Amino acid sequence: MNQIQLIALRICDLRDIAGLTQEQVAEKSGMTLEEYAAYESGTKDFSFSHLFNIAETLGVDISDLLTGESPKLRGYVLTRSGQGLAFDRRKQYHYQHLAYNFAHKLAEPFIVTVEQDAPGTVKQAHSHEGQEFDYVLEGYLKIVLGGNELVLSPGDSLYYDSSLPHAMYAVEGDCRFIAVVIKEDTKE
Numbered sequence: 001m002n003q004i005q006l007i008a009l010r011i012c013d014l015r016d017i018a019g020l021t022q023e024q025v026a027e028k029s030g031m032t033l034e035e036y037a038a039y040e041s042g043t044k045d046f047s048f049s050h051l052f053n054i055a056e057t058l059g060v061d062i063s064d065l066l067t068g069e070s071p072k073l074r075g076y077v078l079t080r081s082g083q084g085l086a087f088d089r090r091k092q093y094h095y096q097h098l099a100y101n102f103a104h105k106l107a108e109p110f111i112v113t114v115e116q117d118a119p120g121t122v123k124q125a126h127s128h129e130g131q132e133f134d135y136v137l138e139g140y141l142k143i144v145l146g147g148n149e150l151v152l153s154p155g156d157s158l159y160y161d162s163s164l165p166h167a168m169y170a171v172e173g174d175c176r177f178i179a180v181v182i183k184e185d186t187k188e
Contacts, residue, residue, distance in 0.1 A: 003087065007051070007065050008042035014058045014065075015040070029053040030127070048095065049126035049162075052108070052181065056129060062108060063100045070103070077102040084111065092117065092170075108181040114141065114170040125165035131182040132162040139175030143168050152177075 015025050026036035030053055038044035039054070046054075055062040063071050066087055077099050084096035092115040099109050117123075125144060134141070135157040143150045146164035151171065160166070162181065 004045055005042035006068070007046065008040055010065050010068055011054055011058070012040050014060060018058055020058075025054065025057050028057040047124075047126050048093070049128040052128045056183075061103075061105065063097070066097070067100070071101045071105070072103055073101045074103055106183055108183070110179045110181075111137075111176065112179045113174060113176045114168055116170045116173050116175075121169065123167040123169065125167040127163050127165045128181070129184040130162050131160065132166075133157065133159045133178075133180040133182070135178040137176045137178065139173050140171045141168060141175045141177055142171050 015022070022037055022040065023033055026033045029036065029050065031039075031050060035044070035050075036054075039046055039050065051065060052062055055065050061071050063069065063085070066085065079098045082096075084098045085100040086094070086096050088094050094113040094115075096111040097108070098111065099105060134143070134152070136152045136154050138154060141152045143152065143158060143166055145158075145160055145166045150158065152158060
């Protein structure tokens, strides 16, 4: 099985264990039933935001969906250069999770590489609960955020409410950046 099919199988199993219907998971994850059913059947590749939302809905860590194992480390996790959990979501996005095995994370840190987009490319905007911090390491990143178009250069950062629809584009070559997804505080 390929990675998409394995993730889809885990999602289906976890949904069954949680006693939820496809309709319930779709609604709570902010997508249509048809879109969710395509994800669960493994016929559609996941965007990171949808994968994140499904994990939140099912009450599991995103690592459970990606690896089939729950995070176990406490106290700290050291990730050496180039050694994070690598996974690709959609053709042009390459993620490296920097703390995938840390239990009970309050944030999800990644190194993200976005391949240069062809001129005129239009991507579907996505959103997810919580907040996000992006810091550009290399290249130029155009973010369309809630209808605003922002271009970040190396050293620039952006902190935002990730429930705002957002899409990211690499301009003038590939772009590499740190992305930290901060989970919604549910202890209020």
